[in-house]
Amino acid sequence: MSQNPDFSLPSPTDTASGPRRRSVQCVGPHGLHRMSYLEWGDARNPEVLVCVHGLTRNGRDFDDLARALAPRYRVICPDVVGRGLSSWLPVKDDYQLPTYVADMITLIARLDVDTVHWVGTSMGGLIGMIIASMPDNPIRRLVLNDVGPVITAASLARIGQYVGTAPVFPGFEAAEAYIRAVSAPFGHLSDAQWRHLTESSVREVEGGWAMRYDPGIGDPFRKTPTLEDVSLWPIYDAIGCPTLLMRGAESDLLTRETADEMGQRGPRARLVEIPGVGHAPTLMDAAQIAPIRDFLLGGEAVR
Template sequence: MRESGVQCLTSGQLHHMAYTEWGDPANPRVLLCVHGLTRNGRDFDELARALSRDYRVICPDVAGRGQSDWLANKNDYAVQVYVQHMLILLARLDVAQVDWLGTSMGGLIGMGLAALPDTPIRRLILNDVGPVLSAPALSRIGEYVGRAPLFASVEAAEQYLREVGPGFGKLSDDQWRALTVSGLRRDADGWRMRYDPAIGEVMRASPLKTDMLLWPMYDAIRAPTLVLRGVDSDLLTHTTAEAMSQRGPRAHIVEIAETGHAPMLMCAGQIEIVRNFLLEAPESSDPV
């Protein structure tokens, strides 16, 4: 694993966007893995390690998360801004084409980029997200984002993460600890979550009264698409996933058992689903 970064310009502010890189830097086959709303690129460590023989894997920390700088204008925490940041990253990497794996928010960024004419995205994986965003699910998420307490210990932070992230699925104790440690920053008084709390404030400032519909964006996608859905997900319903298989890119759907929002892609079975789609395009859609 190598750590690097790129400088972006947003609303007149220069800011650093960090990323980790795995595999041969000369490999022309590039996979971009983009995390969810309050997470960071280290979520993909196990997947990136497993795919690093086949891919140059890039895992950015979206602005305001992980090792990346927080944005001065909090209204810039928006998908359309993140799409611009990712294009800057691709220019920094000097690659013309990528495969994309996006969890939740990372999937929305991927959809936004994949829908554009002459997109650089060759293959697209949407991890528990689609063109219908459930208003109740977003409200649930908005209730806790940016409101995490100050933690006296890593153990206390891990307990909190387990409470707010039951949808991550069946993870080992080591995996829960890894997700906790990568998502924390130390300050003088204890431990805090490693993201800008203003992300939650932006969400709560404009609450959705009805579901958000993004079908025109999805229908414009032409890249082969895989949709992963946690069977118990409240953000991506089974009905929406089925519709995604019938229109636009006619996505291949795989449902992950004993998981909600969102599968963390840390176990061998889930990683194999990703590998097979990227390299072999599997046909089975049976629950894992």
């Protein structure tokens, strides 16, 4: 397997009272790799919440959500392979949804639980959708953060312009400026929140700072034509569990038309729209965390 330069480093949040950094060995089309993850809360708690990040992000994105829900859940925040502290794949074409889905099934088996709740942002939501659409799947409640069964060509083109192309930044301030620029659709964040996102997104290398993901994750992405929208309605329609849909009101990846249709078919997702935000809500503040907490811990989803 291709070794992430940072794989052996401890998480800066590893403390006696904070999350625990662990890893699980997975198998892909071209061999073995390790997926790193953070575990919050009581390791003996049978109630498990899996939180999976977006395309170029990592499990640290869910620090605030995990901290809020750890009293009720064993919260698991993986770094999808090629990101964060997980291994890098030697064959870049393996950075595809089937690989990610297989890894998550291996992770759930490692956790030794039969069922989980799931929060997925963008790519993490697509992984959750695919798993939740399968017969006898373990997902009992599903939160899709700004993603659905239609991925717009415009959003794919925008993401393709920056994924895997970031330079080495001469200083941390330059890295933060880049994160603020490419993540502008996240909406208004405090300076402390931008700093957290930057600290978890970059690593120090010779000559400066680099993104904490394998640049190769962009290779298969750019090979996919983006001339038209991608439709995954048969997958969505097969989902049977209660589903909550979070949407940035200005999102270019999940249109309001698609969100409305998601409320009328398949699991008939309940929609919560976040004003002043594009793709995607960061789930870093109380106003965005509250509807997720209420949905996960409440009764059946509002239809």
